[in-house]
Amino acid sequence: MxxxxxxxLVTGAGGFIGSALTRALIGDGYRVVAxxxxxxxxxxxxxxxxxxxxxxxxxxxxxxxxxSGCRAVFHVAAMYRFWAARQRDFYDVNVLGTRHVIEAAAAxxxxxxxxxxxxxxxxxxxxxxxxxxxxxxxxxxLFGSYKRSKYVAEHEVLRAAAxxxxxxxxxxxxxxxxxxxxxxxxxxxxxxxxxGRMPGYVDTxxxxxxxxxxxxxxxLALERGAVGRSYILGGTNLSLxxxxxxxxxxxxxxxxxxxVPRPLTLGAAWLSETVEGxxxxxxxxxxxxxxxxxxxxxxxxxxxxxxxxxxxxxxSAEALEDSARWFYDNGYVRxxxxxxxxxxxxxxxx
Numbered sequence: 001m002x003x004x005x006x007x008x009l010v011t012g013a014g015g016f017i018g019s020a021l022t023r024a025l026i027g028d029g030y031r032v033v034a035x036x037x038x039x040x041x042x043x044x045x046x047x048x049x050x051x052x053x054x055x056x057x058x059x060x061x062x063x064x065x066x067x068s069g070c071r072a073v074f075h076v077a078a079m080y081r082f083w084a085a086r087q088r089d090f091y092d093v094n095v096l097g098t099r100h101v102i103e104a105a106a107a108x109x110x111x112x113x114x115x116x117x118x119x120x121x122x123x124x125x126x127x128x129x130x131x132x133x134x135x136x137x138x139x140x141x142l143f144g145s146y147k148r149s150k151y152v153a154e155h156e157v158l159r160a161a162a163x164x165x166x167x168x169x170x171x172x173x174x175x176x177x178x179x180x181x182x183x184x185x186x187x188x189x190x191x192x193x194x195x196g197r198m199p200g201y202v203d204t205x206x207x208x209x210x211x212x213x214x215x216x217x218x219x220l221a222l223e224r225g226a227v228g229r230s231y232i233l234g235g236t237n238l239s240l241x242x243x244x245x246x247x248x249x250x251x252x253x254x255x256x257x258x259x260v261p262r263p264l265t266l267g268a269a270w271l272s273e274t275v276e277g278x279x280x281x282x283x284x285x286x287x288x289x290x291x292x293x294x295x296x297x298x299x300x301x302x303x304x305x306x307x308x309x310x311x312x313x314x315x316s317a318e319a320l321e322d323s324a325r326w327f328y329d330n331g332y333v334r335x336x337x338x339x340x341x342x343x344x345x346x347x348x349x350x
């Protein structure tokens with residue numbers, strides 16, 4: 001059991017989930033060592049009482065120095081996007097970086113490592129029951145380098161657990177909320193709606209969760225998680241049409257009602273990735289991995305985390321509202337759309 005005041009390392013502390021976790025740990029009385037990448041945006045950590053260490057997760061020496069003196073480690077840092085000019089970067093960061101953290105944690109004798117994975121490594125059964133931690137994937141459906149690299153990283157972690165490292169895994173679903181500065185692919189969906197860049201919707205399901213609930217789930221995994229055990233950290237399963245309906249209710253913006261068939265979505269993404277990604281070497285407007293995920297019904301059951309960790313999540317409308325309001329307040333919404341927003345005085349129910 002951790003004691004208040006213990007030094008705890010958070011890799012990727014300046015990121016979306018990492019900064020929410022850092023705030024949760026500080027609020028609980030832990031002493032956070034925040035590992036941030038060189039040149040990374042540190043605005044999410046401004047004003048927080050913590051120890052900041054700058055190091056590249058791909059540098060084993062820097063990682064060892066950051067772990068030194070800590071009692072526990074949260075490995076949150078990852079390359080979470082659906083396209084990169086150099087696909088090898090996904091493996092260098094997500095796999096090699098994870099191995100460096102594992103090796104440093106083992107050498108330092110840390111008492112618990114919590115690894116942030118993703119539900120993207122789990123199997124999905126279409127319209128059947130929501131997936132759980134025991135739903136094994138068809139590796140052919142691990143679309144793109146992000147999912148594949150996280151799948152490999154998970155196996156590095158599980159191998160370390162089998163060899164005696166005290167590690168638990170947490171698998172966030174579709175987190176939304178404040179301080180999504182990049183933004184992440186999940187936040188991008190909300191931002192695209194706000195900016196009128198979502199003319200239609202596809203037939204899919206997403207499990208929406210507030211990033212602060214995901215952060216609390218991380219802390220619970222530290223304090224109560226079993227070694228070698230995985231925990232889905234989720235919220236509410238919503239169809240994309242339902243999700244957009246909540247956003248429309250919250251903002252007063254019109255809800256997209258055009259249903260876009262799956263083949264059309266995949267075709268547009270293939271064209272975007274071929275022309276923009278491969279020929280022009282720039283971020284595709286519609287990454288193919290994102291399109292494949294958007295046309296897959298991603299419903300999850302987080303009962304294990306609720307029963308074993310005492311995990312809880314707030315209504316999905318709160319996650320959607322906090323995400324939308326943060327983007328609005330921080331200048332991410334185009335002027336022409338800002339003037340059309342009419343915030344609902346009460347949170348919509350979902």
